[in-house]
Amino acid sequence: MPSANLAAELLLMHLLHQERAFLYTHPDLDLSDQQVDSYFRLISERSSGRPTQYITGHQEFWGLDFEVNPAVLIPRPETEHVVEAVLDLIAQQKLSGEACCRIVDVGTGSGCIALALASELPRASLFAADISSAALEVAVRNAARLGMGERVEFIEGDLLAPFLEPESPGAFDFVVSNPPYVARAERESVQREVRDFEPRIAWGDLEQGEEVYGRLFPQALRALKPGGHVAVEIGYKMKDAVLGLLKTGWVETKVLPDLAGIPRVITARKSG
Numbered sequence: 001m002p003s004a005n006l007a008a009e010l011l012l013m014h015l016l017h018q019e020r021a022f023l024y025t026h027p028d029l030d031l032s033d034q035q036v037d038s039y040f041r042l043i044s045e046r047s048s049g050r051p052t053q054y055i056t057g058h059q060e061f062w063g064l065d066f067e068v069n070p071a072v073l074i075p076r077p078e079t080e081h082v083v084e085a086v087l088d089l090i091a092q093q094k095l096s097g098e099a100c101c102r103i104v105d106v107g108t109g110s111g112c113i114a115l116a117l118a119s120e121l122p123r124a125s126l127f128a129a130d131i132s133s134a135a136l137e138v139a140v141r142n143a144a145r146l147g148m149g150e151r152v153e154f155i156e157g158d159l160l161a162p163f164l165e166p167e168s169p170g171a172f173d174f175v176v177s178n179p180p181y182v183a184r185a186e187r188e189s190v191q192r193e194v195r196d197f198e199p200r201i202a203w204g205d206l207e208q209g210e211e212v213y214g215r216l217f218p219q220a221l222r223a224l225k226p227g228g229h230v231a232v233e234i235g236y237k238m239k240d241a242v243l244g245l246l247k248t249g250w251v252e253t254k255v256l257p258d259l260a261g262i263p264r265v266i267t268a269r270k271s272g
Contacts, residue, residue: 062116111139183209
């Protein structure tokens, strides 16, 4: 979440409908009494714990501006490593952005991963699923706002269930996901802003944090073409548990750290 100073700055930008540069080039700007009252109402709302992004309705991800509201998890910078991992795998396979690979984003939320990939891969076929119809409404609006309304097909469903029809196995080159992975025992260690304001279905509160991967990976084996890849974000200290779920049917498993050196993304290739 933004620091106090940054949050105050973002809220002022939101109030004035101006960019940051405007604030610094107009340090002596006088606010009207009405603007002052409105600004302090925003500050009070933030002081209650409500995330700045839900107040402003926006969050940047991969250089793109996303609408966010309490129906979706707020995109985090560390999730950009999932996008990077997929792009690196495509580059290693000498598939360019012109290649027509098929990618599905599971638990898409705001659509941030799917739309970031769509912005980089103009010829890819992209699908995105979420169990929440309210989240999908936000994702569809984001796709339209970003001029990519025709690039991603959004589908309601639990994990990969909508794509596992018996007559069409092995349809995808990539399964990507930032799934809910917070275990119930870790709930109190989650930031207040997340615990009290972001949708629990999107961040976890599961019996075991790794259980979602235990459901996703077998489905991914069915949904992927031979040689296809899975790329998932993982939680802090989850590396060994998640790797333990990738022993059968998977090869070339890799763990990728975030900028703080914390294991953040795991990729694996379907054998065969």
